[in-house]
Amino acid sequence: MNKLTKILYNCRKATFMIEKRMVQPLSFQENIELRLHLVTCGVCRLYIKQSHKIDLMVKQILKSPPPANIRLDDDFKKELKQRIEKELNKS
Amino acid sequence: MDNKEIIAERTQLKPQGWVNAHADYLYAYTITRVNNEEQARDLVQETFLAALEGMHKFEGKSSERTWLTAILRNKIIDTYRKKTKGLKTLSINDAYAGETEFFWNEEGHWHQEHWPAHFGIDHIDPLAAKEFNHILQKCMQKLPALWLSVFTMKHMDDETTDTVCAELKITASNFWVIIHRAKLNMRACLQKNWM
Numbered sequence: 148m149n150k151l152t153k154i155l156y157n158c159r160k161a162t163f164m165i166e167k168r169m170v171q172p173l174s175f176q177e178n179i180e181l182r183l184h185l186v187t188c189g190v191c192r193l194y195i196k197q198s199h200k201i202d203l204m205v206k207q208i209l210k211s212p213p214p215a216n217i218r219l220d221d222d223f224k225k226e227l228k229q230r231i232e233k234e235l236n237k238s
Numbered sequence: 239m240d241n242k243e244i245i246a247e248r249t250q251l252k253p254q255g256w257v258n259a260h261a262d263y264l265y266a267y268t269i270t271r272v273n274n275e276e277q278a279r280d281l282v283q284e285t286f287l288a289a290l291e292g293m294h295k296f297e298g299k300s301s302e303r304t305w306l307t308a309i310l311r312n313k314i315i316d317t318y319r320k321k322t323k324g325l326k327t328l329s330i331n332d333a334y335a336g337e338t339e340f341f342w343n344e345e346g347h348w349h350q351e352h353w354p355a356h357f358g359i360d361h362i363d364p365l366a367a368k369e370f371n372h373i374l375q376k377c378m379q380k381l382p383a384l385w386l387s388v389f390t391m392k393h394m395d396d397e398t399t400d401t402v403c404a405e406l407k408i409t410a411s412n413f414w415v416i417i418h419r420a421k422l423n424m425r426a427c428l429q430k431n432w433m
Contacts (some may be wrong), residue, residue: 155372159337163330163418170399194354197425201363204374205393207364213266221280227283228257233255234290 158238161191162221248298249305252408256286260303264310271314273379273391304353315405318387324405325384328415340422357429370432377427385420392417 161184164177182205187190219227252259261282267276288309327357330337340352348354362370376387391402403413 151430158348159341159346160330162422163414166418166421167414172296181312190348190353193356194425197354197359198421200359201374201421201424201428202393204362204364204367204371205378205389207271208371209390209394210374213263213270215262215266217266217269218262219282221263223279224261227261227286230283231253231256231286231290234287 155187157184158188158191159186161188162194162198165195165200169199169202182232240409249296250298250302251289251293251296251302251305253286253293256302256306257287258308261274261286263303267307268314270375271394273318273381273383273386279314281310284313285385288313315391318406319389321384321387321394322408324424325408325412327409328412330415330418332415337419337422341425352426354425355429357432359428359432372432373428374424377431378425380427381420384418385423388413388416389420389424 161181163182164173167173168178168181172178185195264282264285268281269275272281283377285306289306292309300308313377338346339349340411341348359370380388381389388402388406391397391406392399397405399410399413406413408416
């Protein structure tokens with residue numbers, strides 16, 4: 148019972164379980180504890196929504212082509228070219 | 239005759255053109271995954287050099303860019319691995335700044351000033367969110383390098399937790415503690431900066 152009351156009022160543990168649950172099923176007990184917590188905790192319910200959305204947006208960023216406005220500076224590119232030429236001439 | 243045709247279809251590598259054609263792309267790819275400009279430059283350079291050495295292994299089945307990106311990706315994961323090397327066991331009960339900032343120590347309640355609040359993220363369309371993505375990336379870059387490594391690995395290729403843990407050589411419990419801390423901090427950063 149002690150453990151139950153702990154998670155019932157413990158948002159730190161609840162958010163931890165929420166993160167885990169987004170990837171894999173929780174144990175039976177964990178699941179019940181988290182559900183009970185969420186019944187009374189609107190803040191953590193909002194956290195779930197936002198956390199899902201963040202994952203979605205991050206995946207979107209990592210899967211789409213990288214932003215075209217990020218560029219290497221020309222000097223570095225010049226050096227890179229020279230380096231490649233040098234390596235090619237070696238062989 | 240047939241052989242010749244097949245060869246003609248294969249992609250040919252043109253290393254003289256690599257920098258012009260791919261350097262910016264590879265750099266931008268890296269900077270979204272590694273929060274360090276100098277390290278990102280080094281990784282691009284190392285990728286080109288490794289590609290030169292491995293040119294004989296290129297089978298021409300993919301585009302030049304896909305092939306270079308695959309080499310770069312492995313190099314990025316190598317840097318992640320270095321960040322996670324020798325990591326001690328983390329626990330959700332650690333009195334650690336990554337979490338205690340948000341919760342009361344004893345009972346784990348949210349500090350009221352850190353309560354998640356509505357800040358408009360629900361209505362954002364992931365495909366048309368340039369400004370939001372910019373802030374999101376800024377918030378990712380603010381994460382400590384170790385957390386960013388684990389967090390990025392988790393979302394990069396839809397790999398299972400087991401695979402990510404194996405590749406980074408970390409335990410599952412450390413994985414969850416880091417993901418939790420990373421997410422708490424990112425969410426708070428977004429709420430603070432996206433209004």
